[in-house]
Amino acid sequence: MLLLLTDRPDRNIALAQLLEQIAPCRVSTVQGRFPGRIEAPLGLVADIDLLQPAAARSLRTLRAAAGGARTPLICLMRSMGERSLAEARSLGAELCLPGDTPVRTVAQAVLAHLRPAPVGIEAVVARSAVETGTVITGLLDAVRNGEAVQLAAVDEGLTPVLTAVETGGLDRWLATVRSYDDATYQHCLLVTGLAATFAIDLGFSERDRHQIVRAALVHDVGKARIPLDILNKPGRLGPAEQAVMRSHAAVGHRILVEAGGFDALTLDVVRHHHEALDGSGYPDGLAGSAVSDPVRLVTICDIYAALVESRPYRVPMPSGQAVDVLLGMPDKLDMALVQAFARSVSGT
Ligand SMILES: [Fe+2]
Ligand SMILES: [Fe+2]
Missing domain, CATH: 3.40.50.2300 (Response regulator)
Incomplete structure (x- = not known):
């Protein structure tokens, strides 16, 4: 206690x-x-x-x-x-x-x-969520305050989440981070945990796991520049508000390019995680093979996270229903990856 x-x-x-x-x-x-x-x-x-x-x-x-x-x-x-x-x-x-x-x-x-240090899987997951969460808060605060984003600071959040989902499982991670009130913070932690689990289940090398988790962790960094009344608006956004909201992808990309040091995969994911295979996404309207595999992967995690998030004004969608939503988007998402993702989140 x-x-x-x-x-x-x-x-x-x-x-x-x-x-x-x-x-x-x-x-x-x-x-x-x-x-x-x-x-x-x-x-x-x-x-x-x-x-x-x-x-x-x-x-x-x-x-x-x-x-x-x-x-x-x-x-x-x-x-x-x-x-x-x-x-x-x-x-x-x-x-x-x-x-x-x-x-x-x-x-x-x-x-x-703490003395003695807490032991057990719950403690590992809780500790990791705080560690990765601190990195996300530091990242968003730095951008809001006009400070430079540091790659080394971002990378401190990678191992904790990979350790947490590997030792504690995805469900513990989701349950822990869904109790956080701040929507952007919770969302970034959810997407990061989902991407970590997916990368592990797909058999990625350690280097590739780190790359995809890094990209997931920073994917919405541009939201730090979106006015809070739009970012946290509970209802539907009007057309002008939606345009502002959608700018977060290109804005986030620019922030990381200016920061320097971020790899091409991360920059690609940050700019393109709202693209769709049929060309209906933004900001560049990419289609088909122009949408890279890492982008396809994080996009699936991102949409799923948005569906299962906990918000004060609605109950989270059950996992199976959220997977059905993904399966209902064959024009936009990579269905082979969605199938693999479905197995990953169901733990089979
Ligand atoms: Fe986004
Ligand atoms: Fe997102």
């Missing part, structure tokens, strides 16, 4: 949800009453104002009930000033992070400090 002590529970919902991916998370407020002894929690995260005596007292009480110094303590700081840091140290904090640290970075820091 993980413990989260907070004096602003309304602002910690996303963090608590993410910590739940690592281990069951109990949230306590500084005003709340603690249960007696808490058996060997994996770690304690405190998001409180340490300079408030009542808050610091709550933390001492909770820590004593939760195994004392044996339980790693991570403090999210309201201030990184000397007084606050000294207070955190006196409480035994192993790590102090600024209070506005992104929740995924906090979760990753928690994973790195």
Whole structure:
């Protein structure tokens, strides 16, 4: 179990949800009453104002009930000033992070400090989802902030997802990442996990697996430049909005060309993952053999992911039904690949 002590529970919902991916998370407020002894929690995260005596007292009480110094303590700081840091140290904090640290970075820091390290397949998958997710967040944030995209940073997300689907299976990966609220984030993780599974099941070499997973991970990087009111609109997009949305393929391609270092396969997938074999796709209206095999593969993963995604306003489509949708697109998709994909997602 993980413990989260907070004096602003309304602002910690996303963090608590993410910590739940690592281990069951109990949230306590500084005003709340603690249960007696808490058996060997994996770690304690405190998001409180340490300079408030009542808050610091709550933390001492909770820590004593939760195994004392044996339980790693991570403090999210309201201030990184000397007084606050000294207070955190006196409480035994192993790590102090600024209070506005992104929740995924906090979760990753928690994973790195857990004692004992969680074991088992669930933990491997949860850890990998946070690691690959952190790469995706970093990528989208860099583009939104006008910073350069780093190939080396992207590549840090490849091995975790391949390990997760290989050891934990696709279904665990899907269940883990479908609990994330942010639609683009969830979608990118789904497509990456599907592409990793498909590449493994197709018998790709390690080098080819990495290439296809890299392409899947960055395939929608251009969405970081789409206004959020269009990107997250729940209903149908109007023609003008749709044109803006569709620009993400060419925009993403340009971002990676300008970043430099990305291989031709990745650039091809980013630009063309909305092309169709009958020439009805975008942005270039490619048809038939002009649509490369890697593009065909990621396009199938992309459409399937969009169908099985979890959204607040609709239930996810069951896998079998989503495969039927793919099978109903013989003019647009490579049917031999769709058949192989169907076997891959059904685990046969
Ligand atoms: Fe896309
Ligand atoms: Fe996509």
